[in-house]
Amino acid sequence: MIYVGAEVIVSPLGNNAEDNWQALSANRSGIALVPAAGFSGEDIHLARIGSLAGPLRFQQLIVNALTALISRIDAAIVPSNRTLVLISSTKGALDDDMNDQFNATCALLQQHFGLAHLPLVISNACISGVLTLNVAANMVKAGQYEHVIVVGCDVASDFVLYGFQSLFAVSDKPCAPFDAARNGITLGEGCAAVLVSGTGSVFENAPLELLAGASANDANHISGPSRTGEGLVRSVKRTFETHGVSADEIDFVCAHGTGTLFNDEMESIAFDRLSLADKPLNSLKGYFGHTLGAAGVIETAVCMQMVRNGMLVRSLGYTDAGTSRPLNIILKNEPKILNTILKTASGFGGGNASLMIRNI
Amino acid sequence: MKVITAYCNLRADRCLVNGEVVAERDPASEDSWFKQIYKKHALAYPKFYKMDVLSQAGYLASELIKKANPGLVDAYADDEIALIFANATSSAETDRRFKQSYEEAGTPSPSLFVYTLPNIVLGEIAIANKWYGENMFAVLPKFAPGFYLDYGQILSSSGSRALLCGWLEVTATGTDVFLFMVEERETGPAFSHDNLLQLSQAREAAAI
Numbered sequence: 274m275i276y277v278g279a280e281v282i283v284s285p286l287g288n289n290a291e292d293n294w295q296a297l298s299a300n301r302s303g304i305a306l307v308p309a310a311g312f313s314g315e316d317i318h319l320a321r322i323g324s325l326a327g328p329l330r331f332q333q334l335i336v337n338a339l340t341a342l343i344s345r346i347d348a349a350i351v352p353s354n355r356t357l358v359l360i361s362s363t364k365g366a367l368d369d370d371m372n373d374q375f376n377a378t379c380a381l382l383q384q385h386f387g388l389a390h391l392p393l394v395i396s397n398a399c400i401s402g403v404l405t406l407n408v409a410a411n412m413v414k415a416g417q418y419e420h421v422i423v424v425g426c427d428v429a430s431d432f433v434l435y436g437f438q439s440l441f442a443v444s445d446k447p448c449a450p451f452d453a454a455r456n457g458i459t460l461g462e463g464c465a466a467v468l469v470s471g472t473g474s475v476f477e478n479a480p481l482e483l484l485a486g487a488s489a490n491d492a493n494h495i496s497g498p499s500r501t502g503e504g505l506v507r508s509v510k511r512t513f514e515t516h517g518v519s520a521d522e523i524d525f526v527c528a529h530g531t532g533t534l535f536n537d538e539m540e541s542i543a544f545d546r547l548s549l550a551d552k553p554l555n556s557l558k559g560y561f562g563h564t565l566g567a568a569g570v571i572e573t574a575v576c577m578q579m580v581r582n583g584m585l586v587r588s589l590g591y592t593d594a595g596t597s598r599p600l601n602i603i604l605k606n607e608p609k610i611l612n613t614i615l616k617t618a619s620g621f622g623g624g625n626a627s628l629m630i631r632n633i
Numbered sequence: 634m635k636v637i638t639a640y641c642n643l644r645a646d647r648c649l650v651n652g653e654v655v656a657e658r659d660p661a662s663e664d665s666w667f668k669q670i671y672k673k674h675a676l677a678y679p680k681f682y683k684m685d686v687l688s689q690a691g692y693l694a695s696e697l698i699k700k701a702n703p704g705l706v707d708a709y710a711d712d713e714i715a716l717i718f719a720n721a722t723s724s725a726e727t728d729r730r731f732k733q734s735y736e737e738a739g740t741p742s743p744s745l746f747v748y749t750l751p752n753i754v755l756g757e758i759a760i761a762n763k764w765y766g767e768n769m770f771a772v773l774p775k776f777a778p779g780f781y782l783d784y785g786q787i788l789s790s791s792g793s794r795a796l797l798c799g800w801l802e803v804t805a806t807g808t809d810v811f812l813f814m815v816e817e818r819e820t821g822p823a824f825s826h827d828n829l830l831q832l833s834q835a836r837e838a839a840a841i
Binding site: 364365367371372375379393394395396397404408415432436437438439440487490492496504507511515 | 711746747750772774780792804
């Protein structure tokens, strides 16, 4: 069995998974209106971490998250030759050094934490987080490493904000995934870390099971979602097949749900094709904004908290159905025993990825 | 066994496929080096002109591999070829140009922004071939055979029957592109650490 646990979340909602969970339980959002943040001096809704400032924000976030994670596991495994750190990120330390967005950070982490191996960076746009968790599970399963620490991190930079503005993809209100009035993303920043391991005893608190999934390309467009949801359908189908799981067994779907017209519409088509349309579903972007390379890890860590706390969390920002295929979007928090959950992600470059988490 | 069945080395002034020179840069040409290759090999894919340098390099190298090895990809279903790519500088060259667009040219360019992610080249190759398989892009300090061997092993055991792998470094100061195809064969150069190191450095016979 592949275990996952010791989740840490650093976001505008708090510096650990528990504080984040308190905020989610109260349906509190990390999104706020930031004056004059836009390219033309417009006020923009962003999910920024107030305490995070100055240079090396990417590095600071990862060091904080890793330090917190290590306090929740058997610290003896950290310097082991059988342990690898994987980093999921899109733009890394772009604000510090455009020509070296990752390598200096990796070298620092290796030295700071006494790692046997240099951390490996996976950069696949918005599916990076889910993909990296799958890579971690597969590495453990193949016996390449016994423990893989997965860190997802991205900071909200002007670079990325201006880019999404240039695509007219930034919401003029806090993002509203799957809602009829949705009109774009809200950019966020944050960092999450989990330990993926073949050894259950290295976790301080009981771990969950990670069922690694597949990724699939849409082969359609580099920045526009597929109209048929083909890549997402293929990814989820293969994830189900790999583990002999059927759609009936899924208790909850944590969707990607960016809040753009086309992405959310594509997901509704894919979930309908997958017979998942009646499953309780949310997007967590209304709480964290879109944290790009961190999103898949942050959202999976929240899923783990949902399983641990036996609670479905409301899909913040959603009020009226706004996709061509109806979905069962969670309208209010609701206690529920969650055994098997599905997490999906889709992104630029046509990527789609999925994984499952199971209560043990 | 897993065998390297084809490879392409694309450098600042020469392009080689399976160790043979297939294009040489004409310094007098008005066309960019990548455009020279595109024209010389009569490729007909107008999207090429919209791509950034990373995507152009990946597209060219993958097309030249296919051209020199007819039938190479026909044996596979549309989701059986996995793409495993890496480089050291992510999309830094296009990042720099996008930053220039809003700092110096007055407005952020959407057509540059969509290429400010290193994995976009994987999307371009997937679109050009209608491939729905696994994709992964990693950022490493330098070309590392072990990365491809480890992850190739994982994908091969989860349904991918062939791998198209690439090291794709295209910056203002240099071009170092190495794409290679890995398939199941009885004979041929093994998908191994030493062979990858050697082929990544391949020179045309005359220069050795």
